[in-house]
Amino acid sequence: MDAPATGWTEDGTDRSPDATLIHRTLTEISPVADQATSYFYALLFIRHPDLRALFPVAMDVQRDRLLRAILTAADRLDDPDALAEYLGELGRGHRKYGTLPAHYPAVGEALLGALSRYATTTWDAETEAAWVRAYTAISQIMIDAAAEDEQWAPARWHAEVVSHDLRTRDIAILTVRPDQAYPFLAGQYAAMETPWWPRNWRHYSFASAPRPDGLLTFHIKAVPAGWVSNALVHRARPGDILRLGPPTGSMTVDHSTHTGLLCLGGGTGIGPIKALVEDVAEHGDRRPVEVFYGARSGHDLYDIDTMMRLQKVYPWLEVRPVVSTGPGTEGGLKGLLPEAVRQCGPWHEYDAYLSGPPGMIRRSVDVLRGIGMPAERIRHDRVEELATAGPD
Numbered sequence: 001m002d003a004p005a006t007g008w009t010e011d012g013t014d015r016s017p018d019a020t021l022i023h024r025t026l027t028e029i030s031p032v033a034d035q036a037t038s039y040f041y042a043l044l045f046i047r048h049p050d051l052r053a054l055f056p057v058a059m060d061v062q063r064d065r066l067l068r069a070i071l072t073a074a075d076r077l078d079d080p081d082a083l084a085e086y087l088g089e090l091g092r093g094h095r096k097y098g099t100l101p102a103h104y105p106a107v108g109e110a111l112l113g114a115l116s117r118y119a120t121t122t123w124d125a126e127t128e129a130a131w132v133r134a135y136t137a138i139s140q141i142m143i144d145a146a147a148e149d150e151q152w153a154p155a156r157w158h159a160e161v162v163s164h165d166l167r168t169r170d171i172a173i174l175t176v177r178p179d180q181a182y183p184f185l186a187g188q189y190a191a192m193e194t195p196w197w198p199r200n201w202r203h204y205s206f207a208s209a210p211r212p213d214g215l216l217t218f219h220i221k222a223v224p225a226g227w228v229s230n231a232l233v234h235r236a237r238p239g240d241i242l243r244l245g246p247p248t249g250s251m252t253v254d255h256s257t258h259t260g261l262l263c264l265g266g267g268t269g270i271g272p273i274k275a276l277v278e279d280v281a282e283h284g285d286r287r288p289v290e291v292f293y294g295a296r297s298g299h300d301l302y303d304i305d306t307m308m309r310l311q312k313v314y315p316w317l318e319v320r321p322v323v324s325t326g327p328g329t330e331g332g333l334k335g336l337l338p339e340a341v342r343q344c345g346p347w348h349e350y351d352a353y354l355s356g357p358p359g360m361i362r363r364s365v366d367v368l369r370g371i372g373m374p375a376e377r378i379r380h381d382r383v384e385e386l387a388t389a390g391p392d
């Protein structure tokens, strides 16, 4: 939202007239995004109090999500393929909240109300018309994707906790049994809701590839002020029922190539990396997989035994623990993950998979791009989704 408001994008390509007007609005509201967001929700709930029940009681994290998603979509107006993919996922994902087609006009009305109030210097009839066209297109893609999804997938799944393994003071490995088949790919993640914090959905990656018994595993770290993560780590017990949204995310293995996998797992980010290793093993690929598993101390490497066991079984797998503070581990590396990876290169023959805290992902992308890895060979989940999976 911080590029200049011209008809030119940062890469020099021309913007369409609607995209130019929309980008101009976004640039103007960017410094007052917080106030615009509060006003958007105030308008929505005052005019449509029935919609309040679809949102959590405390709106701290949720507050940002809906408006941010719409604005992100509006800013991609000139990239129909990316827009369709993003909005399709968003539309399908909104089924779990109980969103109906009839809700979209109410959101559009609040959106225009908030934008016109905070983009005072650039808002005019032409801009409003561009936003109406954009929002109509955005909502239609979401509504269509949800309707299509309804044909074959439930809006949400119930899942019973079957085991809860507290690995450290604040990390638990949770295994759940969904109430019906849950098809997903290794490397994906899902939104999860607990009985203790209704309508607070947080994202967690699957920590195993799909299993014949249909069980799903998640590695959860209780983060400060994280209501959902704290409940899952300290309160959840076998027999509790959670709710899951559909699988999402594209950090999945491309089985059409034999390129090596360079995998960075920071903290509980090792969960989906383990799923990727299992996926490669199941496909019998035998392509090189290099895993760098980073944590603050040796004690925080809560799943190192599992990873080392996998290394013993699969000759194509190498696992390197990397400890950032405190004493290192035998044979392990010291420092931050991205630096350790840089030192162990070159990585010309590899695709990178990054999973961990947002700071680690950003830094790793910089380091890998810096050593010449093309952007399209670096996979990770959306950092903004991870940020909302952090302190909840």
Ligand SMILES: NC(=O)C1=CN([C@@H]2O[C@H](COP(=O)(O)OP(=O)(O)OC[C@H]3O[C@@H](n4cnc5c(N)ncnc54)[C@H](O)[C@@H]3O)[C@@H](O)[C@H]2O)C=CC1
Binding pocket: 189, 205, 221, 265, 266, 267, 268, 269, 270, 271, 272, 294, 295, 296, 322, 323, 324, 335, 336, 337, 338, 354, 355, 356, 357, 358, 359, 360, 363, 364, 380, 381, 386, 389, 390
């Ligand atoms: N799909 C994904 O990307 C997943 C992400 N996560 C996220 O992973 C995080 C795990 O948190 P913790 O266990 O507390 O991790 P942490 O904060 O202990 O970090 C783990 C390691 O990542 C590296 N790292 C962290 N911050 C860095 C920075 N700014 N620059 C460079 N390297 C950095 C360091 O090597 C550190 O030892 C959570 O935020 C969680 O949401 C968890 C599971 C899946």
